[in-house]
Amino acid sequence: MRIGLIGLGRIGSFHAETLSRLDVVEELVVTDVVPSAAQRCARTLSATVAATPEDLLASGVDGVVIASSTATHPALLVAAVEAGVPTFCEKPVAQDPRAGAEVLARLEGAGVPVQIGFPRRFDPAFVAVRDDVVAGRLGWVHTVRSTTLDPGPPPEAYLRASGGIFHDCAVHDLDAVRWVTGRDIVEVYAAGGNRGEPFIREAGDADTASSVLTLDDGTLAVVSNSRHNGRGYDVRLEVHGSLDAVAAGLDDTLPLRSADPGTTFPAGTPARFFMDRLATAFRNELEAFTGVVSGELASPCTLADGLAAGWAAEACTVSWRERRPVRVEEVRDA
Numbered sequence: 001m002r003i004g005l006i007g008l009g010r011i012g013s014f015h016a017e018t019l020s021r022l023d024v025v026e027e028l029v030v031t032d033v034v035p036s037a038a039q040r041c042a043r044t045l046s047a048t049v050a051a052t053p054e055d056l057l058a059s060g061v062d063g064v065v066i067a068s069s070t071a072t073h074p075a076l077l078v079a080a081v082e083a084g085v086p087t088f089c090e091k092p093v094a095q096d097p098r099a100g101a102e103v104l105a106r107l108e109g110a111g112v113p114v115q116i117g118f119p120r121r122f123d124p125a126f127v128a129v130r131d132d133v134v135a136g137r138l139g140w141v142h143t144v145r146s147t148t149l150d151p152g153p154p155p156e157a158y159l160r161a162s163g164g165i166f167h168d169c170a171v172h173d174l175d176a177v178r179w180v181t182g183r184d185i186v187e188v189y190a191a192g193g194n195r196g197e198p199f200i201r202e203a204g205d206a207d208t209a210s211s212v213l214t215l216d217d218g219t220l221a222v223v224s225n226s227r228h229n230g231r232g233y234d235v236r237l238e239v240h241g242s243l244d245a246v247a248a249g250l251d252d253t254l255p256l257r258s259a260d261p262g263t264t265f266p267a268g269t270p271a272r273f274f275m276d277r278l279a280t281a282f283r284n285e286l287e288a289f290t291g292v293v294s295g296e297l298a299s300p301c302t303l304a305d306g307l308a309a310g311w312a313a314e315a316c317t318v319s320w321r322e323r324r325p326v327r328v329e330e331v332r333d334a
Helices: 010-020 035-045 053-058 070-082 097-107 124-135 156-161 165-181 198-202 279-294 303-322 328-332
Strands: 002-006 027-031 063-066 087-090 114-117 141-149 185-193 208-215 220-226 234-241 245-248
Touching (some): 010 035, 027 035, 070 087, 070 097, 114 279, 165 220, 165 234, 185 303, 185 328
Parallel strands (some): 002 027
Antiparallel strands (some): 185 208
C-alpha cells in the first residue's frame, strides 16, 4: 500500500523510518513545510515527495499519517477524511478540545476511519494489564497510578504551543487510564508546581503536576507528571484490584534507584527518551494503522477517544489554575 506522511519534525521523521520498515508499505509519500526536510527523507528512505498536503492527498495514497504541528491537525483531518483517505493523526485532535469537538461533529458519519496516536495502547505490557482488567483477574479495581516523567523539558518553542503539561504530557496518562479500565473520567483535581526552567513558568505552565481522577464507577486514579526526572524517562502504569495488582513499565530500564540494601533491581540502563522506551509500541501502532487502512481492523483509538482524553486534560488545566475539583462535563458542556 501507499502511505502518505505529513510533517517531518521529530515524531514525523521517526514515523517515516518506522513506516519504511513495514513490509506492507510499498511506497511512502512525504511532505513538509520545510522542503529540505522532505528531500532529505526522500534521499535516506527512498520516499516520494509531494509539494503540499493537498498534492499528497490527491496522489492516490491509501492512508495518511498526520505528524505536523498541533495547530494544523483539525484542517488536515477534515481534508483527509473528506478526501476519503483513512487517517492516522498524532494527538491531540486540536489545541483546544472545543475545536476538536467541531472536527468530530463535522466528520461524524463520514465512514472514513480515523486513528488518534496514543502509543501506550500498543505497548505489550500495557496491553497485558488491560487484558488482566478485562478478564477480571484483578477483581474489582480500586486504584490506578499512571506516570510520565521526562528527563528534561521540551524546547521552549514547542512548549509554548503545546497547550501545557496536561494537554501534551498528562493526556497520555489520561487516555491510558480510560483505555485500561474501560471507564470514563468524571472528575479531576489537579495541582502543579514550578521548580525548574523559568521559561515554563513564564509560559504560564507547570513543570510538575499531579492529578487525582474519579472514574464513573468510583475507581480512583492518580497521574504524576514532570519535566525534570534526572534519572531518565519514566512511563509506568499500576492497577490495583481486590484480588491482585499489576504494573507496566516495571523492568530493568526503570529510571528509579532502590535504597533497599542488597537490592539489584532495576539492573539495566535507564530509558532516556520516549522513542526508546516506546519503540515497540510505536511500531505496533503504525502496523495497526495499516490494518485500519486495509479494512482488516476497526480504529483502535477513535476521534471520540482522542477527544475524551482532551476534555479530561482541559478539566485538569482548569482545576490546576482555579485550585478546585472540576467535573469533565463542566468544561465539555460549557
